[in-house]
Amino acid sequence: MLNKTIRIISGVFFSLLIFNFVLAERKPKAAGGDEKIELEKEYVKLYQKFLNEEGNQGYNIDVESISNSELGRFRGQTYLDYTGSGLYQKSQLEEIYNDFIKNAYGNAHSRNPSAELTDKNLAEARNLLYDFFNISNSTHSIVFTGGATGGLKLIGEDFPWTKGSKYYYLRINHNSVLGIREYATLFGAEFKALSYNDVEHILSRRKKSAVNNHLVNDLLNHKYEDYCLFAFPGKDNFAGEKYPLSWIKDVQNYGLSDNCEWKVLLDAAALVPTERLDMDKHPADFAVVSFYKLFGYPTGLGALIIRTDDALRLKKTYFGGGTVVMASCDSRWCKMRENPSAKFEDGTVSFLSIVSLKYGFKKLEYFGMDKISKHVASLTLFTFKLLSNMRHFSGTNVVQFYGMYHSLPNSGIINFNILYPDGTHVNYSQVEQLASANNIHLRAGCFCNPGACQDFLGLTLTEIKTTSEIRESCSDPSNNGNKNRPLGSVRISFGYLSTFRDVYNFVRFIQNNFVH
Structure with a gap:
């Protein structure tokens, strides 16, 4: 009709x-x-x-x-x-390469002038993202990844899955979101694909039940042993349908099932090139983006945006260079870095690509x-x-x-x-x-x-x-x-x-x- x-x-x-x-x-x-x-x-x-x-x-x-x-x-x-x-844009690349020609950048894991310059630029890039998504480093952490898919994979690997966990996702989702279910099922978690109408119906029913039974405060304050995850795209990459960002708070507050603390993963890769995403207003626990989707260059670089309190719940297994304070080669012992950004960025980040981000954002800011x-x-x-x-x-x-x-x-x-x-x-x-x-x-x-x-x-x-x-x-x-x-x-x-x-x-x- x-x-x-x-x-x-x-x-x-x-x-x-x-x-x-x-x-x-x-x-x-x-x-x-x-x-x-x-x-x-x-x-x-x-x-x-x-x-x-x-x-x-x-x-x-x-x-x-x-x-x-x-x-x-x-x-x-x-x-x-x-x-x-x-x-x-042509001028975007010219500005990037002029920067590279004039400035000496080195591995930020070192302690020398070129490393310090890189460190300074990495901090500036994170601040750009905090501003772009209207968040702050007191509430969120920016983890640079190899792309949106890399961020999704990280969540799949490190989410605190248990047998009581559930992984629900919108039917209309990218393969990279569906792939998380393979990690969930390794721990015996349940998975389910939901339609738009399914999500709307479940949330409507649970909100109505909570209000009628005066359980709103109980739901908001109760803590459960098991964590569950709901994933959906801000905008799907198939037909461009934009899904309600109000789902984020609704799922966090009312859940999609009982006996579980629900977290929300937002795939923002298709949304943010054309829409402003205010993550203070729509506080997804996790969100992923790819920068080439926004302004073409650099490729192979994305970000996972994590609420800091949720970062503490992730269970990191693998550790790579730069993510540990010290480790033992003889025994199974290591001390992870506490800062979430440093803790989850295994190896040397693509620092020249990260330096390039400011020139891409400059083009978006022009309009x-x-x-x-x-x-x-x-x-x-x-x-x-x-x-x-x-x-x-x-x-x-x-x-x-x-x-x-x-x-x-x-x-x-x-x-x-x-x-x-x-x-x-x-x-x-x-x-x-x-x-x-x-x-x-x-x-x-x-x-x-x-x-x-x-x-x-x-x-x-x-x-x-x-x-x-x-x-x-x-x-x-x-x-x-x-x-x-x-x-x-x-x-x-x-x-x-x-x-x-x-x-x-x-x-x-x-x-x-x-x-x-």
């Missing part, structure tokens, strides 16, 4: 515009320079339509000149895979996260409206969307498949390959999010297992289903350097190749 409503609403604004596009495609094309002139006129007309409809909602025109000067390597190309990776959110939302919504109104000449839909869409999509992600006039599906790999041939960067498949593919595409466990037998990786295009049964979909995603030209190029690509 909601998707039908969305189509009707967007149809009011865009049916005539799309119809004109379709007619333009059926006309004989002008030759050479005349064709370019006509295309530019078409672009200007649609651009003005966009500015009138969405531009005042937050589109940042300044991005166009910045994109032209900073992203020269993408000239003539259309980048729509920001959820896969953010983009670094501000609130403006970035509005900019991305305007492009997402306009593109969605255009695609939702595309029709074949028979009148059937060109695009089938995936996602819950509690509201019109504005989070930067649109997930879909292309339909033939008879309603069957164009192979998503065919769309991906044709897009690549047209210098359009997008992604297709299941995006390491099996729950989303199962729920939105209706895949069964049998189909998943059968397909896995002939594939070597999640991006392997072998056995992509048939016209009636897609085993994946197409995803486009916008970021803070996206422009309207990207929208136009993509819409024309779909129009030229898939409208019949």
